Amino acid sequence: MWWNQPLGNISIDNEIVLEWWHKEKKLTIYVCKNSIDYIKVWGSDMDNEMEDGSISLNENELTSLWKWLTEK
Incomplete structure (x- = not known):
């Protein structure tokens, strides 16, 4: 699968x-x-083109998020 280094930062919180x-x-x-939370974005419409949620350190959850990002 495609891989690129992430942009890393520490928030004010x-x-x-x-x-x-x-x-x-x-x-x-x-x-x-x-907790560990995620946001997936694929457009500018916050109601229809974004998804957020919580994840555990379950390998299947992390793989699913990565597959979503890298699929065409």
Whole structure:
């Protein structure tokens, strides 16, 4: 699968923020003290072209997010 280094940052709330872009898609992962959340973006319409949620460190969940980002 395609791979690129993420843009890494630390937010004002001390979250680790990792972002990847691939074509028109963006995947952002927020690592907090008690949770890991994600936002998938594939357009500018917040109601129809974005999805957010929480994830665990389950390999299947992480693989699913990565496949979404890298698929055509």
